[in-house]
Amino acid sequence: MTPIINSYIPEFKVNAYHNGEFKTVTNKDVNGKWGVFFFYPADFTFVCPTELEDMAENYAKFKELGVEIYSVSTDTHFVHKAWHDASASIKKIQYPMLADPTGLLTRALGVHIEEDGLAYRGTFVFNPEGQIKICEIHDNGIGRNASELLRKIEAAIFVSEHPNEVCPAKWKKGDQTLKPGIDLVGKI
Numbered sequence: 759m760t761p762i763i764n765s766y767i768p769e770f771k772v773n774a775y776h777n778g779e780f781k782t783v784t785n786k787d788v789n790g791k792w793g794v795f796f797f798y799p800a801d802f803t804f805v806c807p808t809e810l811e812d813m814a815e816n817y818a819k820f821k822e823l824g825v826e827i828y829s830v831s832t833d834t835h836f837v838h839k840a841w842h843d844a845s846a847s848i849k850k851i852q853y854p855m856l857a858d859p860t861g862l863l864t865r866a867l868g869v870h871i872e873e874d875g876l877a878y879r880g881t882f883v884f885n886p887e888g889q890i891k892i893c894e895i896h897d898n899g900i901g902r903n904a905s906e907l908l909r910k911i912e913a914a915i916f917v918s919e920h921p922n923e924v925c926p927a928k929w930k931k932g933d934q935t936l937k938p939g940i941d942l943v944g945k946i
Contacts, residue, residue, distance in 0.1 A: 768866040775838035776854040792825040797880040801841040814850035816904040827853035
């Protein structure tokens with residue numbers, strides 16, 4: 759298996775539902791800023807709306823960091839709109855909801871479930887150059903936490919801005935970092 763970390767977002771062109779409109783989103787639209795592809799199995803399900811609502815409730819915090827969220831499922835953009843219109847949780851979403859009915863993105867990022875035509879819960883954080891810096895894939899019965907994702911993104915941004923420093927376990931913005939070197943070997 760080829761490592762996905764530091765690989766680039768694949769070329770793509772998909773339909774999306776965003777702020778009451780249908781749009782086309784491509785890999786070129788996501789370059790130049792930090793972003794998250796937040797894959798989930800399907801609209802009108804059980805765990806999915808809790809995760810997407812959590813992301814919606816934390817969306818302003820992501821935007822403060824300069825991060826855009828893109829939720830992705832194998833549903834069409836028409837289904838995304840219908841779900842948005844029908845669900846109080848999904849009505850809170852202000853980020854683009856990408857439609858991947860052909861499985862182009864889910865396959866490219868290794869989260870496609872062939873026998874079901876659905877996606878695993880995959881989270882991919884990419885930097886402004888389009889490189890994947892964080893990848894996390896869950897089985898579909900396990901929900902994710904937007905606050906933990908925010909913490910990881912803050913660490914990724916910090917490390918990109920301070921290439922000679924690293925963030926230890928449980929690091930939070932403002933905490934002390936480490937400067938790797940021989941003087942730290944065996945001291946931690």
